[in-house]
Amino acid sequence: MSKHKRRKTRISAVHYNEYDDDPRKQYLAEVKAKKARRRRHLLISCIIIGLIVVYFVSPVSKIQSIQVKGLVNLKADEVKASIQKETSGYYLFTSTKNIENKLKKHALIKKCHVSKTIAGGLRIEIQEAKPVAYAIFQNKTYVIDELAHVEEVSDVNFIKKLESTPRLMSFDSLEHIQTFADQYIQLPYILRNSISDVIFSPKAADPTSIRFVMDNGKQLIVRLNDISKVLSQKKFDYEAYMTEYSDACIFSFEGDSIYITNCQ
Known part of the structure; x- marks a missing residue:
């Protein structure tokens, strides 16, 4: 009488997921996650916009000071008055090139260089014309x-x-x-x-x-x-x-x- 060996059956590991048996629950979970991400993005955007609005309505957004160097015959007040229009806006949007071009048309100014300071001001260096x-x-x-x-x-x-x-x-x-x-x-x-x-x-x-x-x-x-x-x-x-x-x-x-x- 022949003997038959029993075959060992390999049992594969099965990972059970509670949503595998219900696609609707999986879909709803994805929708919920997307909504959560959108809410986070919206909240971050609102915070950023709020900070921007607060900055532009505060005095800090304007030019804080104007330093004028290299004057001999000109007065600092005269120089500042001649560029009042160019320096009356927001600090971030102030064009130093426009200020330089305006000053070069001013009498007694041969050369000038305008730069922004970390403290929100302007530094103007002038070489006077004779x-x-x-x-x-x-x-x-x-x-x-x-x-x-x-x-x-x-x-x-x-x-x-x-x-x-x-x-x-x-x-x-x-x-x-x-x-x-x-x-x-x-x-x-x-x-x-x-x-x-x-x-x-x-x-x-x-x-x-x-x-x-x-x-x-x-x-x-x-x-x-x-x-x-x-x-x-x-x-x-x-x-x-x-x-x-x-x-x-x-x-x-x-x-x-x-x-x-x-x-x-």
């Missing part, structure tokens, strides 16, 4: 700087400093003063340094005639729009002419010609 002349127009004083900026000034001490530079007189408009400034800054330094007064003296034949009164008493007469051309070092060597024509008093420029009149 004043090269000043004008009296309608009982007001205007400074002309080395970049041809023309701007009214009222500070008594600064006006006193300007008296060491050439003075413009009898000009009939600010437009002509600005045109003069654009021409004047192109002149050789030695010539500019020898000028005492600049007088707007129109004639019937030349309504924009300019008379330069030099420190030595001699006079140069030239049309307003021709100043930089006819008084350039190439066209008119001032020192050479003063040496060669030491007895002359008036040098009148008409086109490419120079008419020289001796002193009476």
